[in-house]
Amino acid sequence: xxxxxxxxxxxxxxxxxxxxxxxxxxxxxxxxxxxxxxxxxxxxxxxxxxxxxxxxxxxxxxxxxxxxxxxxxxxxxxxxxxxxxxxxxxxxxxxxxxxxxxxxxxxxxxxxxxxxxxxxxxxxxxxxxxxxxxxxxxxxxxxxxxxxxxxxxxxxxxxxxxxxxxxxxxxxxxxxxxxxxxxxxxxxxxxxxxxxxxxxxxxxxxxxxxxxxxxxxxxxxxxxxxxxxxxxxxxxxxxxxxxxxxxxxxxxxxxxxxxxxxxxxxxxxxxxxxxxxxxxxxxxxxxxxxxxxxxxxxxxxxxxxxxxxxxxxxxxxxxxxxxxxxxxxxxxxxxxxxxxxxxxxxxxxxxxxxxxxx
Numbered sequence: 001x002x003x004x005x006x007x008x009x010x011x012x013x014x015x016x017x018x019x020x021x022x023x024x025x026x027x028x029x030x031x032x033x034x035x036x037x038x039x040x041x042x043x044x045x046x047x048x049x050x051x052x053x054x055x056x057x058x059x060x061x062x063x064x065x066x067x068x069x070x071x072x073x074x075x076x077x078x079x080x081x082x083x084x085x086x087x088x089x090x091x092x093x094x095x096x097x098x099x100x101x102x103x104x105x106x107x108x109x110x111x112x113x114x115x116x117x118x119x120x121x122x123x124x125x126x127x128x129x130x131x132x133x134x135x136x137x138x139x140x141x142x143x144x145x146x147x148x149x150x151x152x153x154x155x156x157x158x159x160x161x162x163x164x165x166x167x168x169x170x171x172x173x174x175x176x177x178x179x180x181x182x183x184x185x186x187x188x189x190x191x192x193x194x195x196x197x198x199x200x201x202x203x204x205x206x207x208x209x210x211x212x213x214x215x216x217x218x219x220x221x222x223x224x225x226x227x228x229x230x231x232x233x234x235x236x237x238x239x240x241x242x243x244x245x246x247x248x249x250x251x252x253x254x255x256x257x258x259x260x261x262x263x264x265x266x267x268x269x270x271x272x273x274x275x276x277x278x279x280x281x282x283x284x285x286x287x288x289x290x291x292x293x294x295x296x297x298x299x300x301x302x303x304x305x306x307x308x309x310x311x312x313x314x315x316x317x318x319x320x321x322x323x324x325x326x327x328x329x330x331x332x333x334x335x336x337x338x339x340x341x342x343x344x345x346x347x348x349x350x351x352x353x354x355x356x357x358x
Contacts, residue, residue: 007050007090017048017089017096026102036099045099046084049159050092069095072160075136078274079129081149081158100149100156105204109145113211116239117280122148122155123205124270124278129157130201131261131272134194141192143200144182145207180223181213185252188225195254198261202249209238214250226252241267 010016020037023045027034032051039046073083082098105122108114114122126148133140140147140160147159184199186192206214214232215224229252234243245267251257258264265272269279 007092010090017087017094020046020048020096022048036102037096047081047097047099048094049097050089050094052092072136072138075132077129077132078154079125079156080132080160081156097158098156100158101151103150105145105148105150105155105208108150109207109211114208116209116242119205119208120242120268120280121153121278122150123201123208124265124268125155125274126157126204127201127261127265127268127270128272128274129155130197131265133157133160134197134261139192139194140197140200141187142179142182143197143204144179145204146179148204181215181217183224184254185224185226186254188223193254194261195257195259198249198257198259198264199254201261201264202246202257205242205246205249206232209242209246210235214246229253229256 011022014021016022017037019040021040023036023038025033026036026047032049034047034049037046037048038044069083069086073085076082081100083095084098085096087094108118113119126143130140130143138160140157142159143157147157149156149158182200182203184192184196187196203214206212215226217224231247232250234246245258245264249257249264258267262272270276
């Protein structure tokens with residue numbers, strides 16, 4: 001069993017973690033402590049998370065699961081906090097991670113709801129990071145504002161790949177595989193898959209837009225027990241496309257939610273690659289700029305072409321009430337035929353004109 005008292009006594013000694021200088025504590029909780037560190041060889045700022053797996057002899061478990069986390073170090077994505085190294089010190093496992101910043105989305109939300117453009121900019125980046133995880137068959141299971149790190153206008157998702165390690169080490173499903181207020185209901189039944197992350201993203205989006213959590217927890221447990229598939233209330237000024245998407249992500253049955261995070265991005269009119277531009281007007285939010293945001297960044301603006309492509313993608317994949325794919329296809333086919341006809345007429349007139357000149 002690791003000794004926390006000895007750990008803290010040794011922590012400030014030089015080379016406690018070989019090659020790193022520990023600078024300051026960034027935070028901590030039930031699962032461990034996070035410190036900002038400097039890599040001595042390069043001077044680069046990084047973060048180290050020392051994991052608390054609870055009591056008992058779990059050396060075999062730790063070795064197996066840290067080995068499982070190892071392959072995540074190969075993931076290189078702008079919207080994920082990188083995993084640089086891992087190891088053990090005084091019997092306590094640790095991860096060396098990229099430094100995502102000292103400020104998280106939780107800090108921002110402590111000041112209230114975000115400006116809608118800030119909310120969309122951050123949320124799209126979080127979704128892109130989660131897509132990169134899901135493509136590697138990694139489910140986060142603990143998506144929450146405290147795990148979204150902000151540096152300027154860049155958002156990075158952290159603490160991925162730890163859910164199984166923490167769950168098995170703590171032997172507590174409700175605490176080890178997620179934070180209660182953000183957990184999908186099916187996690188309590190041990191049947192969760194990537195759609196649990198879709199639910200958590202819905203909670204995060206709701207909180208970004210309203211400043212509140214969608215559902216109240218029971219007593220002092222923090223657990224949200226839902227038996228009725230009831231949508232949370234939305235303020236009247238929230239644009240309907242965003243409200244609809246959030247409601248769908250929060251459905252009680254995973255089969256009723258968007259089945260992938262890519263589907264969420266499609267409905268937002270956004271690409272899934274971190275290289276894709278974030279098109280803020282894809283949902284018709286051009287006139288809905290709120291107070292202009294408080295994140296100290298310039299709003300990302302879509303070009304006219306990008307806005308049109310994003311809007312077309314959204315319409316193709318998410319039909320408005322009362323409309324349907326057949327109706328949309330008819331309109332698109334009509335436009336294609338009209339455009340082709342216009343080109344044919346223009347080409348014919350050009351040939352006639354050339355013949356007359358000759």
